[in-house]
Amino acid sequence: MMGGSPFLAVPITALVARNGTLLRADPPLWRLHILAGGENDGKLAIAGLANMAAATARTRTPMQRAIRTADEEHDVELWVESRAVGDGVELSVTGWRDLPSRRRDDLREAAVELQVEPDSAILIDAAARLVKLPAGIAAQSGLGQLVTSVLETCDSPALSAILASQAAVSDITVRLIGTDTLYRLELNPLLDGEGRFLGHGGTLSVVPITQLVPQEETTPLPMGRQFASVLKQPLSRIVANAETIGSRLRGPLRDNYAEYALDIANAARHLAELVADMEDLEAIDRPDFTVARDPIELGDIARRVAGLLALKASDHGMVIALPDREQRVAATGEFRRVLQIMLNLVGNAIRYAPDGSTVSITIGERGGMAQIKVADQGSGVPTEDYERIFDKFERLGRSGDGGSGLGLYISRKLARAMEGELSVEDAPGGGALFTLSLPLRRAAV
Numbered sequence: 001m002m003g004g005s006p007f008l009a010v011p012i013t014a015l016v017a018r019n020g021t022l023l024r025a026d027p028p029l030w031r032l033h034i035l036a037g038g039e040n041d042g043k044l045a046i047a048g049l050a051n052m053a054a055a056t057a058r059t060r061t062p063m064q065r066a067i068r069t070a071d072e073e074h075d076v077e078l079w080v081e082s083r084a085v086g087d088g089v090e091l092s093v094t095g096w097r098d099l100p101s102r103r104r105d106d107l108r109e110a111a112v113e114l115q116v117e118p119d120s121a122i123l124i125d126a127a128a129r130l131v132k133l134p135a136g137i138a139a140q141s142g143l144g145q146l147v148t149s150v151l152e153t154c155d156s157p158a159l160s161a162i163l164a165s166q167a168a169v170s171d172i173t174v175r176l177i178g179t180d181t182l183y184r185l186e187l188n189p190l191l192d193g194e195g196r197f198l199g200h201g202g203t204l205s206v207v208p209i210t211q212l213v214p215q216e217e218t219t220p221l222p223m224g225r226q227f228a229s230v231l232k233q234p235l236s237r238i239v240a241n242a243e244t245i246g247s248r249l250r251g252p253l254r255d256n257y258a259e260y261a262l263d264i265a266n267a268a269r270h271l272a273e274l275v276a277d278m279e280d281l282e283a284i285d286r287p288d289f290t291v292a293r294d295p296i297e298l299g300d301i302a303r304r305v306a307g308l309l310a311l312k313a314s315d316h317g318m319v320i321a322l323p324d325r326e327q328r329v330a331a332t333g334e335f336r337r338v339l340q341i342m343l344n345l346v347g348n349a350i351r352y353a354p355d356g357s358t359v360s361i362t363i364g365e366r367g368g369m370a371q372i373k374v375a376d377q378g379s380g381v382p383t384e385d386y387e388r389i390f391d392k393f394e395r396l397g398r399s400g401d402g403g404s405g406l407g408l409y410i411s412r413k414l415a416r417a418m419e420g421e422l423s424v425e426d427a428p429g430g431g432a433l434f435t436l437s438l439p440l441r442r443a444a445v
Contacts, residue, residue, distance in 0.1 A: 110190035111201035331370035349376035
């Protein structure tokens with residue numbers, strides 16, 4: 001909508017009441033408010049602006065910050081100033097920049113074929129940002145944000161892992177972060193004409209009250225899930241704000257302070273991973289834990305994992321070697337869980353092997369089982385520790401490496417739940433070789 005310089009000669013303004021109601025807005029802001037699910041005389045629906053207005057009203061302190069949102073065609077970055085005025089807050093947008101969307105038109109075109117009712121439609125781009133939400137939810141969250149900062153799953157795995165798998169999602173229960181309202185999420189991967197992944201489209205609908213357990217019969221959430229639920233939202237905000245500061249999106253900053261901010265983001269991200277591990281641990285140790293039996297192809301798994309960890313590997317000058325595209329091994333296992341195991345194995349290889357080395361992923365069949373292997377060029381695992389390495393909280397004497405000691409324990413439990421196995425041995429030429437075995441899937445005759 002706005003072209004040329006991101007700085008505006010004439011600010012775009014709005015007036016927000018102390019209770020969050022949008023009293024007045026210039027046309028461009030009013031349009032964003034409506035697109036985000038807002039209504040006449042309703043609460044300001046652009047989440048970042050609403051939060052900024054609330055903070056200014058509470059502290060009576062002027063603020064300046066960058067706000068990310070979206071319209072029908074673009075991600076939009078606003079530079080906003082706020083000040084308390086009487087019983088309300090005046091917002092002045094002094095900078096407006098349309099950011100290139102990730103093939104958003106192609107995403108919407110692909111979503112048309114889903115024939116989803118508009119009142120329940122959800123659309124997520126390939127960067128996991130919200131493009132469309134049902135109106136009632138959009139009014140509370142806003143578009144353009146990462147979906148993981150708006151929704152969370154009510155059980156493992158985390159929503160980020162579900163989206164990373166680029167697979168279909170059926171009947172997953174999610175919660176709007178900060179509320180107790182439950183929604184049923186169903187998603188399908190959307191592809192362009194050349195088979196490239198565009199994002200997900202599907203439905204997000206409120207779980208009928210008749211399907212919820214009455215309050216007096218509910219069982220309190222296990223401690224790990226209560227702990228995770230409390231920490232997820234603040235950790236997401238810490239990561240987002242620290243990355244914004246470290247990237248200097250809020251203005252010039254000394255190099256050492258920018259590095260401090262990025263260190264904060266990395267520390268918060270690590271803590272979020274530990275929270276996810278604790279949540280997973282509680283789930284897989286329950287007697288009623290089950291996994292799906294999806295048809296999967298191990299070469300496809302290998303390529304997805306390499307794509308997700310390519311940047312991390314390049315930071316260490318490492319190469320992830322993959323099997324030939326023509327090689328295919330069909331297996332049975334829960335897609336998201338197999339991806340989770342492989343992300344842990346390859347992530348560990350990148351963490352512990354020397355910079356500049358190679359991590360190899362190979363696939364094959366042996367003893368009637370499908371196998372996918374990860375080999376690194378690190379120091380390997382002593383023979384006497386081949387079993388101990390899979391113990392809960394075991395890190396083989398490592399300290400300060402950022403690991404929780406849960407990843408391999410969880411991975412082996414998941415492998416066995418899928419009627420498979422996870423083992424380790426010496427890699428040819430040195431290093432560790434982890435083998436994930438899964439039931440082989442034979443083609444129908």
